[in-house]
Amino acid sequence: MAAVGGQSAQGGGTGGESAPIEFREAVEALTGARLRPEVRLSPRPAPRRLAPYSFALSASVEVDGEELADGTLVLLHDPSSPEAWNGDFRVVTMTRAELEPEMAGDPLLSEVGWSWLMDALQAHGARYAEPSGTVTRCHSQYFGGLAERGASTEIELRASWTPADGRFDRHLAAWADLLCVCAGLPPAPSAPSPTGDSGGLGGVVPMPARRRPRNPH
Known part of the structure; x- marks a missing residue:
């Protein structure tokens, strides 16, 4: 069971008792x-075609009953160690948050979003290899029966990397911090990291996310 903010969530996985011990x-x-109390985990069916074994969780960042960001994390395991992975495990994530409309024109938005993931992994002492991903921004203008929603701007970060340390809890904690930063929350209070440096994202400026429920699809 996953302990998050005093709650537990059972993730979805493939392989069951027949899966390798690793x-x-x-x-x-x-x-x-254990993650920040604003992060909530929930079960998610694991993909069955990406690797022989997989495990998946959904996450959301909630403050005062409002969902400010959401995403998914999938852990893949292939004992054959695919060449592209450079290892037998792979973490695949998606992070999404709605921003203030003026952020859509920031030419550095994509680079900053990607750097937050790299900084979060480093802050948690989560060693990795072969990182890859995309940062997408989308500005939506609603019309007709949807006009009351107003314009919205969304950032979506899709990323994958190979854990190189066997400390999967650190990788989940780093991704959870990325979710919170994208949601516009201040960095968590600094604490000693496994590497001996101060934890958290230090001087990172959080993305100005909208403090209201995200628009439904």
Whole structure:
């Protein structure tokens, strides 16, 4: 069970008791991680075609009953160690948050979004290899029966990397911090990290997310 903000959530996975011990231990590390209280985990069916074994969680950042960001994290395991992975595990994530409309024109938005992920992994001492991903921004203007919603701007960060340290809880915690930063929350209070440096994202300026429920699809 995953302890998050005093609550627990069972993730979805493939392989079950027949999965290799390495994969089962990795899943236990993820479900035992403690994250910021604003982060809520929920079950999610794991993809079955990306790797022989997989485990998935959905996450949302909620403040005062409002959802400010959401995303998914999938842990893949292939004992054959695909060449593109440079390892036998792969973390695949999606992070999404609605921003203030004026952010859409910021030419550095994509670069900043990607740097936050790299900074979060480093802050948590989560060693990785072969990172890749995309940062997409989308500005939507609503019309007709949807006109009352007003314009919206959304950032979506899709990323994957190969954990290189076997500390899967650190990778989940780093991704959860990325979610919070994209949601516009201030960095968590600094605490000693596994590397001996101060934890958290230090001087990172959070993205100015909208403090209201995100628009439905």
